[in-house]
Amino acid sequence: MIVKKGSFVIEGLENVQINIGKIGAEQEQAVEGPTPRPEVISLRNWDYRILDRYNPVYTPTSDICDYCTYGKCDLTGNKEGACGIDLEGQSARQALMISVMGAACHSAHGRHLLHYLIKKYGEDHLIDVGPSNLKAPLTETIMGIQPQTIGDFLPVLDYIEEQLTQLMAAANTGQEGSSRDFESKALHAGMLDLLGMEVADIIQISCMGLPKSDEKTPMAEIGMGILDPKKPVVICVGHNIAAPAYILDNMDRNGQFDKIEIAGLCCTAHDMTRYNRNAKIIGSMSKELKYIRSGIPDVLVTDEQCVRADILKEAKKLHIPVIATNEKITYGLPDRSNDSVDAIIDDLVSGKQDGALLLDLEKVGELVPKLAMKMGPIRKAKGLTALPNEEEFKKLVAKCTKCLQCTRDCPQSLPIGDAMAAAAGGDLVPFEILHDKCVGCGRCDYSCPVDIPVLNVIEKAAQRVIREEKGKMRIGRGQIGDPEIREEGRNLVLGTTPGVLAFVGCGNYPDGTKDVYDIVEEMIQRSYIIISSGCAAMDIGMYKDKEGKTLYERYPGRFIKGNLLNTGSCVSNAHIAATTIKVASIFAGRKTKGNWEEIADYVLNRVGAVGIAWGAYSQKAFAIATGCNRLGIPVVAGPHGTKYRRAFIGKPYRKEDWNVLDGRDGSVVNVEPAPEHLMITAETKEELMPLLAKLCFRPSDNSLGRAIKLTHYIELSEKYLKKMPEDWHVYVRSEQDLPVAKREQLMKLLEERGWKIDWEKKKITEGPLRKVDVSFQPTNVPRLCKEAKK
Amino acid sequence: MIVKKGSFVIEGLENVQINIGKIGAEQEQAVEGPTPRPEVISLRNWDYRILDRYNPVYTPTSDICDYCTYGKCDLTGNKEGACGIDLEGQSARQALMISVMGAACHSAHGRHLLHYLIKKYGEDHLIDVGPSNLKAPLTETIMGIQPQTIGDFLPVLDYIEEQLTQLMAAANTGQEGSSRDFESKALHAGMLDLLGMEVADIIQISCMGLPKSDEKTPMAEIGMGILDPKKPVVICVGHNIAAPAYILDNMDRNGQFDKIEIAGLCCTAHDMTRYNRNAKIIGSMSKELKYIRSGIPDVLVTDEQCVRADILKEAKKLHIPVIATNEKITYGLPDRSNDSVDAIIDDLVSGKQDGALLLDLEKVGELVPKLAMKMGPIRKAKGLTALPNEEEFKKLVAKCTKCLQCTRDCPQSLPIGDAMAAAAGGDLVPFEILHDKCVGCGRCDYSCPVDIPVLNVIEKAAQRVIREEKGKMRIGRGQIGDPEIREEGRNLVLGTTPGVLAFVGCGNYPDGTKDVYDIVEEMIQRSYIIISSGCAAMDIGMYKDKEGKTLYERYPGRFIKGNLLNTGSCVSNAHIAATTIKVASIFAGRKTKGNWEEIADYVLNRVGAVGIAWGAYSQKAFAIATGCNRLGIPVVAGPHGTKYRRAFIGKPYRKEDWNVLDGRDGSVVNVEPAPEHLMITAETKEELMPLLAKLCFRPSDNSLGRAIKLTHYIELSEKYLKKMPEDWHVYVRSEQDLPVAKREQLMKLLEERGWKIDWEKKKITEGPLRKVDVSFQPTNVPRLCKEAKK
């Protein structure tokens, strides 16, 4: 008898249920660290270590709290509200709430997928993420288990949901009172977020044939100009591949890829291309309204997350039916899940209904291509679009009074009035520039006192550049495989690869999408490893060099210096964080299972990885950043990031904050501020680049690494800020740390600062904070010191 | 061999685990309705039925949204923000968030208790709630299962947490776009909240010996004047009995009840008295700051929920050590869970530390009485209090400039300046009145430009009344048992008991705590059944009649007209809602398991129950109200309730909104607006009382019931608003519905309205909306009609 996993009941013994499972296998999975399944409080000591150095900085958007009916309470000047909370506490509580919301988003997404995949593939479907032993680094580190099948993730999600409920509860009025503990809880939520993302992406990779740690995934087309608008066009918007997969399968079966254009907006686009190479990508969330207004889509399919709230309203105006496929976004649409596909199509084609909620995904797969084939010809015949024609355009731009109202409502404060004036004079360039900087939010439409549909005018004016908007993106690869880590880990830890820069998050850029391209180009040429995911990964692929090549075409996709990797959709973010765990485990042999603190301590002190969320807008992006922070990874956001209201900023002038322990003997060692911040913003890309270089320093860097990092820090500062950084010297421990080419010059500067130089031996004899010590083992955790272990 | 529940593994067959459980038993538990374990979408049709009639009314506290970094978005006038959401959508999203937070609170509380009780009593500990077959009405109705043991609640909490995570996710930017669907989701959260509360209370009743449907529980002392301040005083603050139980057990073992005073603030007080008759009650959340400032407590023990955020800060000033016992509220205190009790006590007594986080509840039990015995004498010797002495008091009141700043910051806009002036002239009465109306929030302290510690002044001035503050509360009984329902159900459904009024929620009253007493006294004398829980239940017990008797002493506690029941703490609210399910099941034989819609439809149309949350402040109260609404129970809040931002208000003038179906044949029947609203507020108690009477009408009321309800509606309106209600006639279907005493007079009034009266037969011949029909079966659900069933 082959015993398979499952449960059965023996006749006559109805009260006995026999479960065949992995009891044996579980015994191999010894927990290695002290905190498997950490509760709200379990990692508080680690959080305190972080928070004591990287102080929460609060920048409230409102001085008022209106959480409960005692309010609204004026908390200006850190006064207490009626419940006793002060503005610091309230700000920290908001940080918790934002993190919990973000984590809930990804975890709920994972739960939805897991339900669906278990139904389709069974609980025992094996995890397969590519050539890795460490298949689920976050799951191992947090849960203390090594999942083998997708069913093994069930208790993981149970755990996340339980913890999120506890955290959400703590945010109520009359609960937590300490801002420090609110932050510890927010960090907990951030960690749960990473875990939820890992679950979501691993199960879809394992079941749906998405690329498995593949450094050479093919390119996907991206841009507003890539589709053939003469064909019926299906656009899927959101984050969850479940529904689009059915559509793609159906089109595949029916050989419709040459008849129907199908593309994604936002992360669904990532996963559609990972799932089926025939899918295309329009772009990030910023393109949603723009693309709908263009009138090109003939059917819109929504799932969940980062879907504009007004999609139905906007689509309706252009007779584009909306098929909602997820219970999180239902738009008030009638639930047609139990109706026949043809009946639904009739109602949509006739315009009797504007859309349908369809939770039966098989029906979605059947209906959407059919519907597109019907809607396409009808809509094209009518030439439906929201954009004005030439004549209307001229009239509209002439109406503008330059009142500035639209600029004051615009998240990017764009100079719309000026562009209107220029366009009235026949010059469309200002509008073309504006189109790139515009996040397509539509607020300007509401502002205009003379009723100019501003966004439509912008889009009309930018048609020339939009038609050229055709880029390439290397399809999401999934995790970084163990072999790649094995090869590159040492360079990273010793600092000879200057750093890993992870470009993630959304498109709320302060000055247009091109910034990301410019920054990546600069840094990749400097041999940083660039990893990307989500909307940022799309935006990187939108621009070309003079030879017409995108960065993805110019740089390969291996985890090695000077490469450009795309992990995939937002949930693939988890793999970026997980990569640091892999470095700790594979390169340094650290135990992972249930061992968060030790791993995070390792990452903080040794792995020069930095996250960049230049256009982060969502709660999810904040949760991810907070999760990365708990793992010891610093994150920089663009200026809009200040509206998240909390950062973690180090104070380099407080020497005592930068004490670490030497793991060899537990002695206290004062080190340079590295990394200097855990979460911070910059105003412009020029300010960002040297900051990134600086944040890649780690206490463990050896001389070669320091020299390389210093080179870039100094060069980037000189190039973009026209100055030598004021603090470059703090990263110098010996003359060996100075870039060879500039060594002499730099030593002079050090001498000017009062350092003692032995010019004969070309040696620094006095000055550095501490001496070179190649076997220094920096740690912030007393119990990890040898001395302490005794 | 006696097979017991549990799991074991057979040697040599390590992959096989045998679980002995309730597989057989489960087969008896056939699901009876269509929606066991309803998902986010499953009850949307029912929600729509409610929402179509009881339109959400939004009263934003802010016209701005700052959820994400695109913002802040100005949504004034229902404009759209950058994500496409408009103010209606944003307001509905806030309603969802508030409900989810509230539900998370209770469910997280339940989860904490369940962990703890399973550890202590085992999963197989049987549920025992008293003489009921329907032991867990909400669990049955929602989950479709009949739990037998406390372990059976594990999947219930898993379900709640999963659903809450889904709902939380839907509130992110870029998710749900329809206000109607946000409300459907909020209603889902409200339902989950009721479920979470039921779990929490049933398991504590079952394991910890709390009263089990006991109509004759003893009285507990309540009030700020009940303790002997000469003894060491332990005060427990919060909602979760786990920690206080250990303290009480310990004191019991050591015979310390005559040596140490122990009392609770907020719901913990309820559960302490339910657990051990020696515990006492200080009062509701409003008393927290007041009582701490008095200096009487020698030790403060906090657990979770409704604990002021500044407790540690306030306690520290008076050298009162704070023992935090729950990970949701940790105040930044050092975690001493692994330290010895004596070491902790030393640090606290010496003042080296201000408090301790102690998650080992056994240690809490051991430590707290010991600590109290040490702190008591020290603190009393020093005479520590925040209140000014006579002389200081005089100086302080003389300083007041009547600038009104404190009034403008006060949630109740109390006339503090006037009271100061009176006190300066020797008249303390205004302050004594003020003390009752003051919710003890402390905001006035921050306001005063001349640095008067306003709250301390109020409390000092009110010492005379505070010393007299000694009431009685009948200890929380738990559920209403099946036998009581069997006896009373008919009266309720036919309307011969005028209604069930449930006084619940917090102390944010618009005009002082005495309102609740006054309202209850009026309504109980009119034979309404009064059920109560939470802070409202405490406040009811705070006042006495001329003979010195509280309402609890004057009226018995059975579920029968003219009785006053206290179910217990906030989580006991679940039993109030569950009572309506019991009526549907026991009296009317409706199937419960997985049958929410049918039950709620029954309640909405037939059970004249109304919730009153006159001082509701918390997210929890909103969640409870929203859960009750989904179950068909209307709720009225005080004027502060408008700050919840969403109500469900019916429009009686829209005839078509008041169509129901007749269950006998599915025919559409236009009925009176009953109940007229699902969630609404009133400005004063005078407005509230007639409104309550009106909201008790149901379409199914028979003539006798109508006459009784009309009597009270008219009398209350005449007594408190000095007018005949303008809409009394809509509830009249025949002359039989008119109260006998006033029949003639009322018929004349009807004639004036144009109704036709046959004066000889004393009959109404024309006028009523519809005829009397004793077997009318009003329903809002088509599938429940006989015709439809075919």
Next chain:
Amino acid sequence: MTTKAQAVKREKIAGKAEVKPAPEKVIDTTRSAVPFDTGNIPGPKMAKAVMPAVPGKMLAKAKRPLLIVGSEVHDKNVLARAVAIGKTGIQIAAVGNSYTSLGNKGLDVHYANLHALASYLCDPEWKGLDGKGGYDLVVFFGITYYYASQAISALKNFSNIKVISIDKYYHPNADMSFGNLKDDVFLAALDEVIKELPKR
């Protein structure tokens, strides 16, 4: 009554007591135009602070105005003004417990629940308290401050009806409002409003 006067909320008017005449001094109702409850800042759109003649004229001109009066009307001086306005024929919604003072005075007065009333006013189909048609102007005073503020918030954001506060508190959610007024100024301001109304 230097504050919101909870103390007098339920006092019935003593019919025989003398009504205070308006003081003769010149008043400015646009000062202290900040929300009375300190934290009550709703957003960028806040009421224009006006002198009494403005609401007076608007009331006089409106096709179908509604005066809403609440549970702070029982003070005899305030009540006298409410009655005076009502006597000019303007319909009154007596919200809260104000009917106890406003009833039986020969006014066109209807009890209403303010929360429900706000909801009805947002419904363009609503035919008014007497079924004779909707309102184009809503003027109010004498309502618990925060309660009024919340109700008006609904009208501000979800209706097209003009809302004017002539209460003694600055109401940011109204279209126009007085600033925070001392009692004597408040009474004088009401008198000036009344002056603008057509006599009946």
Next chain:
Amino acid sequence: MTTKAQAVKREKIAGKAEVKPAPEKVIDTTRSAVPFDTGNIPGPKMAKAVMPAVPGKMLAKAKRPLLIVGSEVHDKNVLARAVAIGKTGIQIAAVGNSYTSLGNKGLDVHYANLHALASYLCDPEWKGLDGKGGYDLVVFFGITYYYASQAISALKNFSNIKVISIDKYYHPNADMSFGNLKDDVFLAALDEVIKELPKR
């Protein structure tokens, strides 16, 4: 440059270009004192709108003032004013990319990250950009509007430092601010501030 001038953010100053002189007309910097970003309403405490002489005098009087200038300073006219203020000896924190224009001009100028700077300013122990002591007054202009607003929000609520905006936008979180100004008025206002400063 009628708006926040993203277009010129990165323009370097053309040294030879002529600096516009201040217009001769009388200016009022207290008008249009509403947050430039429509939704940027923080609460009851919002900046007092002031005429240029006020910040000028306060700067002149301050023991240790700090001028913060950001990435909108590159316009030659604006830059000239920043340099002029710096020339009076006031220390400058060049935030964002402003150092590219402010460096090498003989000023006491230090690059700083605005977000970090806000954090340090809230720390009473901080010894300033040069280690010589904390600041008692912070004056700023030329910073991305919302970015500045958020940073100042930290100072407003969590520090005792006075913050004055002399930018062309009304900044509600500052203690004092100009209203939203047209470019020419803005330049003239800066000139009036400069007039009050002691010559060096």
